[in-house]
Amino acid sequence: MRCPIDESTNIFKPGDMNAMFERMLEEAGHDVASFSKDNLPTGGSVPGIGELTVITSPYHDPSTYPRDDDEEEEEISPLPWVVSINGFLSDEECNRLIELGESKGYRRSRVGVTVFKEDKTRTSHNTFCDKVCAKDPIVKRVLERMANLTGIPYDNYEGMQLVRYEPGQFYEQHHDEVGIKKYSGPRILTIFLYLNDVLGGGGTEFHYLNFTATPKKGSALIWPSMLDSLEGRDEWTWHEALPVEKGFKYGANAWIRLRDFQNAKCRQTI
Ligand SMILES: O=C(O)CCC(=O)C(=O)O
Numbered sequence: 001m002r003c004p005i006d007e008s009t010n011i012f013k014p015g016d017m018n019a020m021f022e023r024m025l026e027e028a029g030h031d032v033a034s035f036s037k038d039n040l041p042t043g044g045s046v047p048g049i050g051e052l053t054v055i056t057s058p059y060h061d062p063s064t065y066p067r068d069d070d071e072e073e074e075e076i077s078p079l080p081w082v083v084s085i086n087g088f089l090s091d092e093e094c095n096r097l098i099e100l101g102e103s104k105g106y107r108r109s110r111v112g113v114t115v116f117k118e119d120k121t122r123t124s125h126n127t128f129c130d131k132v133c134a135k136d137p138i139v140k141r142v143l144e145r146m147a148n149l150t151g152i153p154y155d156n157y158e159g160m161q162l163v164r165y166e167p168g169q170f171y172e173q174h175h176d177e178v179g180i181k182k183y184s185g186p187r188i189l190t191i192f193l194y195l196n197d198v199l200g201g202g203g204t205e206f207h208y209l210n211f212t213a214t215p216k217k218g219s220a221l222i223w224p225s226m227l228d229s230l231e232g233r234d235e236w237t238w239h240e241a242l243p244v245e246k247g248f249k250y251g252a253n254a255w256i257r258l259r260d261f262q263n264a265k266c267r268q269t270i
């Protein structure tokens with residue numbers, strides 16, 4: 001089914017991305033008005049959410065981060081907010097998501113925009129947390145916590161993608177916003193959940209941010225896929241899942257769209 005885009009239902013207007021992260025820092029006890037390049041936001045504990053650590057923010061100096069040589073100075077956007085949250089999930093919640101993934105059955109991941117195919121750039125396995133899975137009482141707690149964290153209701157989330165990597169499996173550098181016009185709009189944010197401790201490898205590397213997240217059971221990483229202006233995707237947040245070296249890695253992708261996804265009767269636009 002094809003439907004017209006209704007931009008009046010956008011969950012974010014320009015500036016709301018930044019405001020959302022600043023609110024998180026406020027909840028961690030910071031005075032956002034005091035942030036500057038000399039007083040960078042660091043993080044802190046938010047009741048009911050976890051222990052926040054700010055990896056990068058618009059207050060950080062982009063000139064010290066790696067980028068491609070051919071970029072003009074004026075094209076450089078501010079650094080994105082990237083925040084890791086320790087203790088975002090309980091062990092019970094992690095275990096339940098893994099169990100639901102196993103019971104649905106992980107299958108070789110596919111890559112694509114409109115047509116999805118197995119691809120040598122992504123060797124992981126995945127399945128999806130569908131509408132039944134999302135009603136599981138333990139999963140509901142996780143979805144509610146993500147909605148509390150972001151202020152964005154579950155309506156705007158794709159069904160969580162549950163992922164599993166065996167030793168040697170990876171997902172090469174990619175961007176989560178694939179850039180075709182869709183009824184639900186672009187992916188504006190990703191929350192990646194780490195569901196187990198990995199015995200070796202399996203970090204999430206952000207090449208341009210000089211940062212690799214180490215998987216830790218119950219932790220989450222949140223990053224934007226779109227600029228605060230919403231005028232384009234955030235080119236800082238290319239990332240890759242490094243190969244797992246030892247043991248399995250379990251995780252979950254929560255991709256958040258600019259407009260309703262869960263109740264959308266159509267995926268394509270006119
Ligand atoms: O497994 C990870 O660490 C990240 C996975 C990822 O980026 C994705 O599935 O889009």
Ligand SMILES: [Fe+2]
Nearest residue numbers: 174175176239
């Ligand atoms: Fe990704």
